[in-house]
Amino acid sequence: MNRPLALLGATTLAVAALLTGFATPAAAAETAVAVASKMFTESVVLGEVLKQALEATGLRQVEHKAELGGTRVLFDGLAAGELDAYVEYTGTLREEIFSGEDVATDRMLADALAERGILMSAPLGFNNPYAIAVLRETAQRLNLERVSDLREHPELRVGLSNEFLQRGDGWPALRAAYRLPQRAVEGMDHNLAYLRLRAGEVDLIDAYATDAELSRDDMVVLEDDLAHFPRYDSVVLFREATADAEPRLAAAIDSLVGKISTQRMAAMNAEVKFDGKTEAEVAAEFLADELGVSRSTPLPKQTVAAAIARRTWQHLGLVLGSLLPAITVAIPLGIVAAKSPAIGQVILAAVGIVQTIPSLALLALLMTAAIRLEIKTLGEWSPAALGALFLYSLLPIVRNTAAGFSGIAPQLRESAEALGLSPAYRLRRIELPLAAPMILAGVKTAAVMNIGFAALGALIGAGGYGQPIMTGIRLNNIGIILQGAIPAAVLAIVVQLGFELAEKRLVAPALRQAA
Amino acid sequence: MFRVERLTKRFANGAGAGPLTLQLPRGSTYALIGPSGCGKSTFLRLLNGLLTPDEGTVEFDGQRLTPANLAAIRQRIGYVIQDGGLFPHLSARGNVSLQAEFLGWSAQRIAARMAELRELVKLPDDLLDREPARLSGGQRQRVSLMRALMLDPAALLLDEPLGALDPMIRAELQDDLQRIFAELEKTVVLVTHDLAEASHFSRDILLMDDGRVVQRGSLRDLTRQPANEFVERFVTAQRTLHAEAPA
Numbered sequence: 001m002n003r004p005l006a007l008l009g010a011t012t013l014a015v016a017a018l019l020t021g022f023a024t025p026a027a028a029a030e031t032a033v034a035v036a037s038k039m040f041t042e043s044v045v046l047g048e049v050l051k052q053a054l055e056a057t058g059l060r061q062v063e064h065k066a067e068l069g070g071t072r073v074l075f076d077g078l079a080a081g082e083l084d085a086y087v088e089y090t091g092t093l094r095e096e097i098f099s100g101e102d103v104a105t106d107r108m109l110a111d112a113l114a115e116r117g118i119l120m121s122a123p124l125g126f127n128n129p130y131a132i133a134v135l136r137e138t139a140q141r142l143n144l145e146r147v148s149d150l151r152e153h154p155e156l157r158v159g160l161s162n163e164f165l166q167r168g169d170g171w172p173a174l175r176a177a178y179r180l181p182q183r184a185v186e187g188m189d190h191n192l193a194y195l196r197l198r199a200g201e202v203d204l205i206d207a208y209a210t211d212a213e214l215s216r217d218d219m220v221v222l223e224d225d226l227a228h229f230p231r232y233d234s235v236v237l238f239r240e241a242t243a244d245a246e247p248r249l250a251a252a253i254d255s256l257v258g259k260i261s262t263q264r265m266a267a268m269n270a271e272v273k274f275d276g277k278t279e280a281e282v283a284a285e286f287l288a289d290e291l292g293v294s295r296s297t298p299l300p301k302q303t304v305a306a307a308i309a310r311r312t313w314q315h316l317g318l319v320l321g322s323l324l325p326a327i328t329v330a331i332p333l334g335i336v337a338a339k340s341p342a343i344g345q346v347i348l349a350a351v352g353i354v355q356t357i358p359s360l361a362l363l364a365l366l367m368t369a370a371i372r373l374e375i376k377t378l379g380e381w382s383p384a385a386l387g388a389l390f391l392y393s394l395l396p397i398v399r400n401t402a403a404g405f406s407g408i409a410p411q412l413r414e415s416a417e418a419l420g421l422s423p424a425y426r427l428r429r430i431e432l433p434l435a436a437p438m439i440l441a442g443v444k445t446a447a448v449m450n451i452g453f454a455a456l457g458a459l460i461g462a463g464g465y466g467q468p469i470m471t472g473i474r475l476n477n478i479g480i481i482l483q484g485a486i487p488a489a490v491l492a493i494v495v496q497l498g499f500e501l502a503e504k505r506l507v508a509p510a511l512r513q514a515a
Numbered sequence: 516m517f518r519v520e521r522l523t524k525r526f527a528n529g530a531g532a533g534p535l536t537l538q539l540p541r542g543s544t545y546a547l548i549g550p551s552g553c554g555k556s557t558f559l560r561l562l563n564g565l566l567t568p569d570e571g572t573v574e575f576d577g578q579r580l581t582p583a584n585l586a587a588i589r590q591r592i593g594y595v596i597q598d599g600g601l602f603p604h605l606s607a608r609g610n611v612s613l614q615a616e617f618l619g620w621s622a623q624r625i626a627a628r629m630a631e632l633r634e635l636v637k638l639p640d641d642l643l644d645r646e647p648a649r650l651s652g653g654q655r656q657r658v659s660l661m662r663a664l665m666l667d668p669a670a671l672l673l674d675e676p677l678g679a680l681d682p683m684i685r686a687e688l689q690d691d692l693q694r695i696f697a698e699l700e701k702t703v704v705l706v707t708h709d710l711a712e713a714s715h716f717s718r719d720i721l722l723m724d725d726g727r728v729v730q731r732g733s734l735r736d737l738t739r740q741p742a743n744e745f746v747e748r749f750v751t752a753q754r755t756l757h758a759e760a761p762a
Binding site: 411412414415416417418419420421422425429430433434436507508509510511 | 565586587589594600601604605614617648
């Protein structure tokens with residue numbers, strides 16, 4: 001290989017590494033496997049089961065990207081090769097991934113997946129369809145056993161998760177299939193539904209068959225006597241390419257097939273949700289019971305302080321990684337906007353529109369774009385998360401820069417012009433320093449906003465303070481939520497103070513009061 | 516030094532200056548005077564290209580003002596406005612040395628020129644390290660004058676340089692300015708609305724109305740031989756003003 005080519009190659013690699021945020025692990029001697037889970041307890045437990053089962057085969061580099069933002073995020077990550085395996089439900093695949101396609105049988109589903117280089121395991125055992133739950137006391141009083149029995153009681157109040165209200169196989173279809181007469185229907189967060197059911201505010205709710213709450217005695221699931229709900233068999237999806245390279249992947253997955261019963265799954269969910277065990281502990285116990293696997297190494301325990309430090313690092317990475325590029329782009333844009341009002345209106349309208357896109361939608365748009373461009377979408381330094389934060393940072397900085405420049409008093413502008421300096425020199429010595437207080441205020445707004453928005457990074461595995469907040473909401477545990485919320489607030493305050501210091505350095509004393 | 520031909524600049528509201536055709540020869544002090552809105556400031560700002568004329572031309576020292584030579588010409592024309600136009604983020608010294616720094620003067624050369632100018636405008640050395648906000652109005656005008664003179668320009672344009680000052684300081688600065696103009700032998704164009712001040716500095720007064728020069732001459736000419744009724748009224752009004760409130 002000749003020298004310039006080698007240099008080019010090395011540079012390309014370095015740039016690629018930078019662009020992908022050092023995605024490639026240091027040692028590539030052994031296959032690194034990434035498993036993932038969605039943002040609900042059962043998925044996280046199954047992610048841990050998968051991870052530990054893989055580790056039991058001797059694989060050492062297994063990463064669990066826990067609590068990602070949804071089916072699309074995981075499935076696309078798997079298809080793109082950023083993930084190697086995760087546990088999915090056949091019903092979800094039919095409904096969300098292959099909706100409109102004919103994948104009625106599991107065979108057809110497997111074929112459709114294989115076209116995308118994805119393999120599907122045999123069912124792990126439990127079927128987790130939607131279910132209709134009522135309080136045991138209500139069921140006994142009204143003699144309810146089957147969903148059909150609801151026809152006799154139009155007065156019952158229905159509380160449904162928002163997702164169930166809208167899904168193709170959700171409430172509209174259920175009501176049509178059973179000709180249900182209930183009219184009092186409201187949507188709510190699934191985690192709140194159980195609380196409201198117990199409080200007597202609603203009479204029946206939708207549930208998952210393995211919900212931790214259903215393992216308690218006070219509730220019963222009504223039998224789906226018309227077999228309306230499709231099956232939600234749990235299966236492992238994994239990449240064919242990884243399986244070819246690492247035979248232990250398929251072996252580990254095979255060892256789990258048929259091993260997880262509905263009762264066991266509900267019990268594991270309850271242990272996490274009600275008994276305060278970690279998902280890793282529950283998964284380890286399961287593997288010990290069912291597969292006779294005992295861990296050679298103890299489960300890694302992380303102190304709260306270490307976890308906060310790691311998340312602070314991730315969070316700062318998101319904030320700074322988006323803010324610094326935003327500053328370098330937004331300040332020139334703001335200057336252009338101030339100097340040429342016509343272009344300025346276009347620029348301000350554009351960054352203003354970006355600001356109005358809901359954060360989740362923006363994240364989803366950028367994920368789609370990242371997948372198209374075949375760049376990394378998940379994990380730390382996710383370009384999609386950085387991109388979203390970058391775009392949100394633009395408006396306050398552009399607007400304040402433009403305002404700072406437009407706000408320079410006409411007589412000062414004129415005096416500067418009359419001196420016969422070059423535009424660049426005038427910009428550097430006169431205009432930028434005069435606009436500095438406003439620009440700095442814009443950057444400060446963007447930074448503080450970013451600290452809040454960066455919590456969304458948790459949806460795509462970028463970590464940060466959003467992680468414990470999401471976990472805490474999932475587990476209904478305020479302590480865990482505060483592990484994210486308090487550092488985020490502290491960080492916002494520290495950043496405020498930091499900007500006050502920066503102001504002392506960057507803004508001339510005479511201008512400070514104006515800011 | 517300045518030669519303007521059919522020079523016209525009108526704003527949307529009809530105010531402005533021109534058409535003007537006249538010459539301001541080298542080495543004298545000229546006073547532009549007239550009521551508010553008569554176009555005197557507009558005319559001044561056309562002379563150093565701060566405003567682009569709708570029609571006509573400005574020549575400075577034989578060179579017609581074009582976008583290409585504007586920066587170079589501006590370095591040869593000092594400009595002082597009411598209340599100084601000093602940059603609030605820079606010290607007085609920083610304001611004065613800005614152009615010289617841009618042109619890459621050495622620190623010694625800047626310091627030497629600064630000392631000369633400080634002497635000329637009678638400004639104590641320690642004040643140079645202050646920001647404009649910590650200087651009095653009169654001190655600010657002295658600093659502003661230093662800034663305008665830093666590159667030893669051939670011409671000096673002043674727009675109501677004493678307008679924002681109280682009477683005592685105004686009188687003192689007026690005398691100093693007159694001395695400086697006489698010492699430096701520069702071409703000075705000064706805008707004022709006060710006939711007494713105009714005559715104090717200049718024997719070549721240009722009285723303007725509605726954008727045009729209605730009469731040009733000494734105070735004596737304006738008083739004894741007013742060109743029209745407007746000149747007569749303007750001179751009378753100024754007299755009355757001074758009789759009532761001698762300054």
